[in-house]
Amino acid sequence: MIPIPIERCIKINVENEQDQTYKTLLCKQIHWCNKRENANIILNRAKNLYNRVINKKLPQRIIDRCCDLKC
Numbered sequence: 001m002i003p004i005p006i007e008r009c010i011k012i013n014v015e016n017e018q019d020q021t022y023k024t025l026l027c028k029q030i031h032w033c034n035k036r037e038n039a040n041i042i043l044n045r046a047k048n049l050y051n052r053v054i055n056k057k058l059p060q061r062i063i064d065r066c067c068d069l070k071c
Contacts, residue, residue: 008067012026014030049066053066
């Protein structure tokens, strides 16, 4: 999920994924994220999530699964 601290990121090799359904999903997600026209969508959603988390405008169960964004 975005935003995320870099130390939480894990590199994976999609080509080595054994589950074909999951591999297809990952490929579709990568393709969507890499499209230039989707960059603003990603950025706006990340900013929206950030603001809602730090201002506690989400249910606590959602806030609990987000990273500590104030550190």
